[in-house]
Amino acid sequence: MRLGSVRVSSGFVVGAVLTVLFVGAAALSYAWTPWSTEGLSIASRLRPPGGEHWFGTDHFGRDIFSMIMVGARTSITVALVAVAIGAGIGVPLGLAAAAGRGGWLDELVMRFNDLVFAFPALILAILITASLGPGAVNAILAIGIFNIPVFARLTRGAALSLWAREYILAARAAGKGAARISFEHILPNTANLLIVQATIQFSLGILAEVGLSYVGLGAQPPTPSWGRMLAEAQTMIYVAPWFAIFPGLAVALTVLGLNLMGDGLRDALDPRLKGRA
Amino acid sequence: MSLLEIENLTVDIGGHPILRDVSLSIAPGEALGLVGESGSGKSMTALSVMRLLPEGARISGAIRLDGEDLTALSEPAMCRVRGARVGMVFQEPMTALNPLKTIGAQVAEVIRIHRADPDPEAAARRALTRAGLPPQQFPMDRYPHDLSGGQRQRVVIAMAVALRPRLLIADEPTTALDVTTQAVILDLLKTLAREDGAGLMMITHDLAVVADMADRIAIMKDGAVVEAGPTAPLFRAMSHPYTRSLFAASTHRPERDRRPLGEPVLEVREAVRDYALPRRRLFGPRPLFRAVDGVSLAIRSGENVGLVGESGCGKSTLSRAILGLEGLQGGEVSLVGRPFSPAAPAERRRDIQVVFQDPYGSFDPRWKVADLVAEPFHLLRPRPAKAERRARVEAMLEAVGLRAEDAERHPHQFSGGQRQRIAIARALITEPRLVVLDEAVSALDVSVRARILDLLAGLSDRLGVSYLFISHDLHVVRAITDRVLVMKAGKVVEEGETETVFAAPRHPYTSELLAATPDLEAALAAREAATA
Numbered sequence: 001m002r003l004g005s006v007r008v009s010s011g012f013v014v015g016a017v018l019t020v021l022f023v024g025a026a027a028l029s030y031a032w033t034p035w036s037t038e039g040l041s042i043a044s045r046l047r048p049p050g051g052e053h054w055f056g057t058d059h060f061g062r063d064i065f066s067m068i069m070v071g072a073r074t075s076i077t078v079a080l081v082a083v084a085i086g087a088g089i090g091v092p093l094g095l096a097a098a099a100g101r102g103g104w105l106d107e108l109v110m111r112f113n114d115l116v117f118a119f120p121a122l123i124l125a126i127l128i129t130a131s132l133g134p135g136a137v138n139a140i141l142a143i144g145i146f147n148i149p150v151f152a153r154l155t156r157g158a159a160l161s162l163w164a165r166e167y168i169l170a171a172r173a174a175g176k177g178a179a180r181i182s183f184e185h186i187l188p189n190t191a192n193l194l195i196v197q198a199t200i201q202f203s204l205g206i207l208a209e210v211g212l213s214y215v216g217l218g219a220q221p222p223t224p225s226w227g228r229m230l231a232e233a234q235t236m237i238y239v240a241p242w243f244a245i246f247p248g249l250a251v252a253l254t255v256l257g258l259n260l261m262g263d264g265l266r267d268a269l270d271p272r273l274k275g276r277a
Numbered sequence: 278m279s280l281l282e283i284e285n286l287t288v289d290i291g292g293h294p295i296l297r298d299v300s301l302s303i304a305p306g307e308a309l310g311l312v313g314e315s316g317s318g319k320s321m322t323a324l325s326v327m328r329l330l331p332e333g334a335r336i337s338g339a340i341r342l343d344g345e346d347l348t349a350l351s352e353p354a355m356c357r358v359r360g361a362r363v364g365m366v367f368q369e370p371m372t373a374l375n376p377l378k379t380i381g382a383q384v385a386e387v388i389r390i391h392r393a394d395p396d397p398e399a400a401a402r403r404a405l406t407r408a409g410l411p412p413q414q415f416p417m418d419r420y421p422h423d424l425s426g427g428q429r430q431r432v433v434i435a436m437a438v439a440l441r442p443r444l445l446i447a448d449e450p451t452t453a454l455d456v457t458t459q460a461v462i463l464d465l466l467k468t469l470a471r472e473d474g475a476g477l478m479m480i481t482h483d484l485a486v487v488a489d490m491a492d493r494i495a496i497m498k499d500g501a502v503v504e505a506g507p508t509a510p511l512f513r514a515m516s517h518p519y520t521r522s523l524f525a526a527s528t529h530r531p532e533r534d535r536r537p538l539g540e541p542v543l544e545v546r547e548a549v550r551d552y553a554l555p556r557r558r559l560f561g562p563r564p565l566f567r568a569v570d571g572v573s574l575a576i577r578s579g580e581n582v583g584l585v586g587e588s589g590c591g592k593s594t595l596s597r598a599i600l601g602l603e604g605l606q607g608g609e610v611s612l613v614g615r616p617f618s619p620a621a622p623a624e625r626r627r628d629i630q631v632v633f634q635d636p637y638g639s640f641d642p643r644w645k646v647a648d649l650v651a652e653p654f655h656l657l658r659p660r661p662a663k664a665e666r667r668a669r670v671e672a673m674l675e676a677v678g679l680r681a682e683d684a685e686r687h688p689h690q691f692s693g694g695q696r697q698r699i700a701i702a703r704a705l706i707t708e709p710r711l712v713v714l715d716e717a718v719s720a721l722d723v724s725v726r727a728r729i730l731d732l733l734a735g736l737s738d739r740l741g742v743s744y745l746f747i748s749h750d751l752h753v754v755r756a757i758t759d760r761v762l763v764m765k766a767g768k769v770v771e772e773g774e775t776e777t778v779f780a781a782p783r784h785p786y787t788s789e790l791l792a793a794t795p796d797l798e799a800a801l802a803a804r805e806a807a808t809a
Contacts, residue, residue: 166639170703173600173631174653175623185641 014262018257035063080204085145094155203258285469308490332727364437370429381417408435427458485795531734539578549607570767634716636696694725
């Protein structure tokens, strides 16, 4: 399949459609949801899916479809800001490490990376949110910190090979300093890689946010969140299976969509794979 | 009867014609030289014989090996031909070997695939010995990284000849090697093919190499054979204009005016450059490798100096120190009379610029030519205004034989030769006193190389810029320099006027280099003497 001058795989198109669907639902939820997610209505609790409530209702009688829309908002915001933190700090760190390759700065950045990588990410995120108090902002911080070394390491690796290129030597012979070369030559030439990694980290961020709110450390009630919906649905899985199925599907489809899109982007942007997609 | 017969071979890939009506034949024991510039289809002809063409290639015509049409064979049948009846030697011994397997295992693998040999290791040992790597000195459990480039190429050759194939195809087998290594590898190929009575298809861009190696020659251009015939008569007659132009280009020497010598532009005194190697023991000191060992040289304005040596002799390391990209552990560099080092202020760099070997790797692929050429303006104080920068870039593009409109294009839209012109424009834009040309024409086809050498010679006369011309190619150095230094293992072993050094070398290493360099005239004379 082609998009303009770029060849894209059908996987990319499926991924992009899913992603647009969920981001669109999140955006729409600010203006309109079929039902309010704040009012309780015990009378209409645990209704199965039907014409009135498309995805059914939960144990407080809230409309699940509306809750998924608002929950998408929370997950997407948390993951997006966490990726921004990771890339915003990690990329400059990686560029600096590559510019001072073999030096103390490189050593410092890489050992810091090793330190963060040494801990299981989700467990430490739980520790951070537990000690700073649960909430969306702390979830963003906890997930964001673990994105830093991912971006730092990736950027450094890509930048190191670029630093050996002749056009970088030519730029050095033209008297350009390391910082200038990093931003004018290195960063644009690692952008492909970073964009692809960002989509993958974004999907991992959503999973992490769902995980944190599942254990009660994410966004707090009454803000709807996918993870807490799953946690609450667990006890009612035989009585009201739709209560668990729809948020679970939402998580799975969003992550699948982002991963497909990331793979497709990598194939489309990587010149080595050109002509094979 | 011919061993290999190619008849009206036509290949197109995705509708683009690659080969047109190629007809060739090789008799047993005969060496055919396939000569041409990049894109002429010489490698594609070899890949057609192996049926290793890229996906989407359509092939018509006939390729007969001992009378059997290879184009009609199924893929499994073709697998039995490759390696057993047709052996292939590639250009880059670095990538033609698997770094994770020992050399013995790689040679034995070829034998194991094709034959139920009770002892493939013994056969591999014989093949390696024939290729000049006797297991007593080079145990079979060595890995490719333990070997030098020439030794690796011997392993590739051992794999190709292990099953005594009927036809041996060598695709630029020595282009990646040093001249002294090239000579022995060529000799080895010739001997092995003769011993086995095999046909040899030798693909090269180097006329001198092919004159020495091949009994018959086919010259290719744009996917077709333009001229073919026995080597010596073909070169003597040169009936096709393309053959003549190829010949003229490969022996081309640009016209140069001798300029009066002026003040020293560059002086290097007792330069020493050490590299720290990895530690041998956990807390031991890091051993040092001395890449440049007490080198002194001077370049005065108005002269071009050549620096010759084989890979690993320290010439590129020295050039980086001269360019102020890396520091020295001893000695000093002075540029236009003042000390120069990585710590020198940026604006002093305007006096020294550089052109690299690889016309594909020396530009940021995302930048436009205008910005690439203007990059060194960064060095000027005050920085020229935008309109002036643009005017100077356009003037410089025209000075190097491009058009002013080319400023708006991206590097991938240019050919290798044109890119090298852009690199030269970038190096000259700040009006430097010295340009370091690090193998600047080595990656170019002969006809393009001749034009770039003309351009360089003209520019140095017109702009009064001196060159430090670093190369392993003695022909090129002879064509463009006034003085030459010969480097070996970090030291300068000989220095003097280029013509004097080439005509009467004093150091044995220089004589060795000169003797190893293929010489078209000498090869033809030897060939004629043999047939007369």
